[in-house]
Every structure is written in C-alpha cells, then in structure tokens.
Amino acid sequence: MKILVTGGAGFIGSHVVDGYLLAGHQVAVVDNLSTGKKSNLNPAAAFYELDVASPELGSVFAAEGPDLVSHHAAQASVKVSTDDPIFDAQQNVVGLLNVLGACVKYGVKKVIFASSGGAVYGEPRRLPVKENHVLRPGSPYAIAKMAGEHYLRYFAQDYGLEHTILRYANIYGPRQDPFGEAGVVAIFSRILLDGGTPEIHWDGEQRKDYLFVGDAVRANLLALTKGRNRAYNIGTGQGTSVNELFQALSRIIGTSVKPRFGPKRLGDLRLSYLDCNRARRELGWEPQVALEVGLKRTVDYFRNVNS
Numbered sequence: 001m002k003i004l005v006t007g008g009a010g011f012i013g014s015h016v017v018d019g020y021l022l023a024g025h026q027v028a029v030v031d032n033l034s035t036g037k038k039s040n041l042n043p044a045a046a047f048y049e050l051d052v053a054s055p056e057l058g059s060v061f062a063a064e065g066p067d068l069v070s071h072h073a074a075q076a077s078v079k080v081s082t083d084d085p086i087f088d089a090q091q092n093v094v095g096l097l098n099v100l101g102a103c104v105k106y107g108v109k110k111v112i113f114a115s116s117g118g119a120v121y122g123e124p125r126r127l128p129v130k131e132n133h134v135l136r137p138g139s140p141y142a143i144a145k146m147a148g149e150h151y152l153r154y155f156a157q158d159y160g161l162e163h164t165i166l167r168y169a170n171i172y173g174p175r176q177d178p179f180g181e182a183g184v185v186a187i188f189s190r191i192l193l194d195g196g197t198p199e200i201h202w203d204g205e206q207r208k209d210y211l212f213v214g215d216a217v218r219a220n221l222l223a224l225t226k227g228r229n230r231a232y233n234i235g236t237g238q239g240t241s242v243n244e245l246f247q248a249l250s251r252i253i254g255t256s257v258k259p260r261f262g263p264k265r266l267g268d269l270r271l272s273y274l275d276c277n278r279a280r281r282e283l284g285w286e287p288q289v290a291l292e293v294g295l296k297r298t299v300d301y302f303r304n305v306n307s
C-alpha cells in the first residue's frame with residue numbers, strides 16, 4: 001500500500017512508519033517538526049516538512065497518491081490544550097479537517113486516526129472502560145479528539161471515506177520526549193538516569209493504562225485491512241499507579257532516590273484503563289509486551305541517548 005503518515009517524525013508516528021516500511025509498504029511522512037525530530041525519520045520514507053493545516057497539503061497528496069492516511073499529527077499535550085484551547089483546536093480539529101478534505105479530493109480510501117482512550121471518556125463510570133461508554137471529554141485536547149472521531153464518522157457517511165479509530169492508552173517507549181509535558185515513563189527514566197529527583201503530581205495513586213509503543217504499532221498494521229468504521233481501545237486493560245511506575249523504574253535503574261510530590265494538574269484523571277476485548281475480537285490484536293519488559297526497553301534506550 002501507499003501510506004501517508006502525518007506526525008511521522010514524532011514518538012508514535014515514527015514507530016508506525018518503521019512498522020509499515022518493515023511490512024513492505026511505501027510510506028511518506030508529513031510533519032511540521034513542532035515536537036517531532038528529523039532523527040526519528042526513517043530515511044526510506046519520503047519526508048515533507050509541512051503543517052497539516054497548510055493549503056499546500058494537497059500538493060503532497062497529488063505527488064504521493066496515498067491509498068491510506070495514518071493521522072498521528074497533533075498537538076499531543078493536555079497541558080498545552082488547557083493553556084491555549086484555540087491553538088489546540090487549530091492543530092487538532094482544523095488540521096484534521098484539512099487532511100480529510102485532501103483525502104476526499106485525492107481519492108484516499110481510508111484514514112487511521114490516533115485518538116485517546118485516556119481522554120475521550122473523561123473519568124470513566126465503569127472500569128475497565130469499554131468503547132460504548134459515554135464520551136465526556138474533560139479537557140480541550142480530549143474534546144478535540146472526540147470532535148475528530150465525529151468528523152470521521154461524518155466523512156464516512158457523506159463521502160464514503162473509511163476510517164479506523166485507535167483510542168490509545170498511555171503509550172510509552174523509545175523516542176518519547178523526556179522533556180515534554182506528558183509521558184511519565186520517559187520523564188522519570190531521564191531524570192532517574194541523570195541522578196535527579198522526579199516530581200509526582202497529585203498523590204501518585206492515579207491509575208492509568210500504559211502500553212508499549214510496539215504493541216500500538218501492531219494495531220496500526222492490523223487496522224490497514226480491518227476495523228472498518230469502528231473505534232478500538234488499544235491498551236492493556238490494567239491500571240498502574242504513578243507510584244508503581246516510579247518504583248519499577250527505580251528498581252530497573254538501580255536507584256533509591258525518593259520522589260517529590262506536587263499538585264494535581266488541570267484535566268488529570270484519577271482512574272482510567274481500557275477494556276480491549278473489541279480489538280481482540282475484531283482486529284485479532286492483543287498486547288504482547290509486559291510492563292516490566294517495556295520499561296526495561298525504554299530505560300535501555302534512554303541510557304544510550306544523550307540527555
């Protein structure tokens with residue numbers, strides 16, 4: 001297949017690009033490098049440094065003629081969205097609409113959309129949360145992801161543009177930005193390896209679902225041909241507290257440093273983990289990398305890159 005990956009210089013998108021290339025597909029990347037890095041780019045993919053909201057996006061579609069678009073480009077920080085909801089909507093709503101318009105104009109068959117299972121449901125009423133749970137997004141970032149899902153449904157209905165929505169859990173692994181607002185595994189790994197003291201927000205007993213990035217890549221491969229016009233939770237089904245993550249990383253790194261505790265952040269949730277049985281049944285997907293193994297791989301990566 002010819003696949004265009006937006007956000008392909010970012011953390012998850014770059015691994016998705018690698019996965020598609022390994023499976024023999026032809027890949028092009030659109031990324032404005034706002035948080036992505038050139039060093040993440042796979043040289044076997046064509047690269048266009050461009051904003052997804054740009055009027056020039058059509059020329060990339062005209063040149064590449066993709067069969068499928070994997071839309072990973074986004075402003076991915078809840079904190080940035082609460083600080084500046086207009087910026088968030090420009091990137092995550094208007095950017096998506098520009099991509100969908102180009103898909104229709106240039107005959108793309110399908111879009112895979114990186115949504116967020118940790119965001120669109122809000123504070124879940126039942127755990128683990130299923131896809132049919134009411135959507136009560138609790139931040140501008142989450143509202144934009146939910147709007148994106150509705151736009152996809154609309155484009156399927158009126159234009160026949162197919163989609164698969166992947167509602168990711170908290171994804172972690174190599175290449176995640178350790179200096180970003182989110183990505184607790186990367187942030188703690190970097191600080192602990194450098195001998196510093198991480199700050200735990202709230203009391204650290206908030207429990208989320210942490211999935212290794214390689215498992216998210218496999219969902220993206222399966223979604224090339226499966227999951228027509230459906231949304232899937234992509235996580236482990238297990239809640240892990242920030243305190244447990246801190247302890248596991250300390251053990252792997254071999255440090256006994258004590259964390260500092262700081263205030264709760266706006267938009268943060270107490271409990272959120274995902275029921276992934278729909279993905280198991282319909283995509284044949286399930287997580288394969290145990291938390292301890294994924295954390296070790298992530299620490300190994302951060303040991304070998306310069307801080």
Ligand SMILES: NC(=O)c1ccc[n+]([C@@H]2O[C@H](COP(=O)([O-])OP(=O)(O)OC[C@H]3O[C@@H](n4cnc5c(N)ncnc54)[C@H](O)[C@@H]3O)[C@@H](O)[C@H]2O)c1
Nearest residue numbers: 007009010011012032033034035036051052073074114171
């Ligand atoms: N990391 C997670 O745990 C997680 C969880 C749920 C959903 N997601 C979603 O997955 C996707 C990838 O997230 P990530 O963690 O890899 O973040 P990331 O910031 O590493 O990747 C986003 C990429 O998109 C690019 N980008 C941002 N705005 C752009 C724009 N307007 N035009 C072109 N490129 C743009 C950035 O430069 C970056 O390379 C995002 O859509 C995010 O919302 C991530």
